[in-house]
Amino acid sequence: AQRVTQPEKLLSVFKGAPVELKCNYSYSGSPELFWYVQYSRQRLQLLLRHISRESIKGFTADLNKGETSFHLKKPFAQEEDSAMYYCALSGNSGYSTLTFGKGTMLLVSP
Amino acid sequence: GAGVSQTPSNKVTEKGKYVELRCDPISGHTALYWYRQSLGQGPEFLIYFQGTGAADDSGLPNDRFFAVRPEGSVSTLKIQRTERGDSAVYLCASSLLAGLANEQFFGPGTRLTVL
Numbered sequence: 023a024q025r026v027t028q029p030e031k032l033l034s035v036f037k038g039a040p041v042e043l044k045c046n047y048s049y050s051g052s053p054e055l056f057w058y059v060q061y062s063r064q065r066l067q068l069l070l071r072h073i074s075r076e077s078i079k080g081f082t083a084d085l086n087k088g089e090t091s092f093h094l095k096k097p098f099a100q101e102e103d104s105a106m107y108y109c110a111l112s113g114n115s116g117y118s119t120l121t122f123g124k125g126t127m128l129l130v131s132p
Numbered sequence: 133g134a135g136v137s138q139t140p141s142n143k144v145t146e147k148g149k150y151v152e153l154r155c156d157p158i159s160g161h162t163a164l165y166w167y168r169q170s171l172g173q174g175p176e177f178l179i180y181f182q183g184t185g186a187a188d189d190s191g192l193p194n195d196r197f198f199a200v201r202p203e204g205s206v207s208t209l210k211i212q213r214t215e216r217g218d219s220a221v222y223l224c225a226s227s228l229l230a231g232l233a234n235e236q237f238f239g240p241g242t243r244l245t246v247l
Contacts, residue, residue, distance in 0.1 A: 026174075065135070066175070066223065066238040108174050118231060119165060119188060122174030 024049040026111050028123035035099050036131050043094040043126050045083075045109030053111045055085055055092040056120065060106040069094075069107070079103070099130045134158070136239035138224050144245045145214055153209040153242045157226030164207050165236060166199055167223040175223055181207060182230050214246045 025048040035041055047053060057069040070078045072085040072092060083094045092109060106127050110120040137156040145151050157164050163182055167175035177191040181201045189199070196214075201207040211218055221241040227234040 028174075065240050068235050110174075118163075118227070118234065118236065119177045119180050119191075120167075120175070120236070121177065122167075124172065124174050 024053065024111055024113055024121045026109050026121055026123035028107075028109055028126050030126045031124070032127045032129065034129045034131065037101055038098050041094075041096045041099045041103070041128065041130075043107050043109075043128065045092045045094065045123060047090050047092065047109075047111050049090075049111060049113060051113060053113055054118075055083070056110040056112070057081070057083055057092075057094050058108040058110055058122070060108070062105070066108070099128075101130045101132055104128055104130045136224055136226050136237050138222075138239040138242050140242060141240065142243045142245075144247065146247050147214060147216060149214050149246075151211050151214055151244065153211075153222050153244070155207045155209070155224030155226075155239060157205060157207070157224070158237055159205075161226035161228050161237075162204070163227045163230040163234065163236075164201060165225040165227075166207070166209050167225065169221045169223055169241070171220070178209070178222075180230075187230070211244075214244075216246050219244055219246045 027046045055072045059069045060066045081096045108125045109123045112118045139154045165180050166178040169175045179199050180188040184204045196212045199209045221243050223241045224239045225236040227236045
């Protein structure tokens with residue numbers, strides 16, 4: 023069975039502080055990992071995926087297979103980063119149904 | 133262009149009633165997914181369509197839930213004999229093709245409340 027764990031329901035930081043949103047997963051094969059974001063009153067949208075190794079809005083995430091983690095990081099948080107963040111996993115079934123974590127609310131205060 | 137749309141945005145019904153939730157995917161997207169998001173939880177997979185056929189319905193919780201996509205575009209999620217535990221936001225997503233390289237685009241969701 024595949025599982026995604028996001029241990030923090032809420033992460034509150036000040037503007038300019040570093041941010042790390044934790045994500046751990048459980049999967050027997052080689053998963054694909056994603057981070058989705060939902061800003062207030064907006065729909066869920068893809069932030070980044072590990073296979074493309076890109077940085078979006080200053081966020082990065084590295085897949086650590088040894089620790090089965092895919093933590094989301096940003097060196098300097100901005101107020102506009104305040105949102106709900108979901109880590110998600112897709113198994114190697116050939117199509118991409120997603121297993122989501124419960125999400126972490128990031129609040130960036132001025 | 134237009135994104136994924138879902139109707140209604142809100143639906144309030146009584147326990148035991150039948151409801152239908154509609155999803156209009158992005159034009160040309162062949163893959164369509166339904167998820168359910170309960171309060172305080174992340175989205176949970178229900179069913180996946182490739183074209184007109186349900187390629188994976190392993191997430192449907194029981195036989196009260198059914199979904200169709202007769203022409204390979206619009207999909208309808210049907211819930212019979214609704215229960216209070218069915219209250220949640222039902223999300224639809226579509227992607228151009230199936231497969232991990234294809235981004236899923238989500239709709240705004242339908243908030244279902246069963247009284």
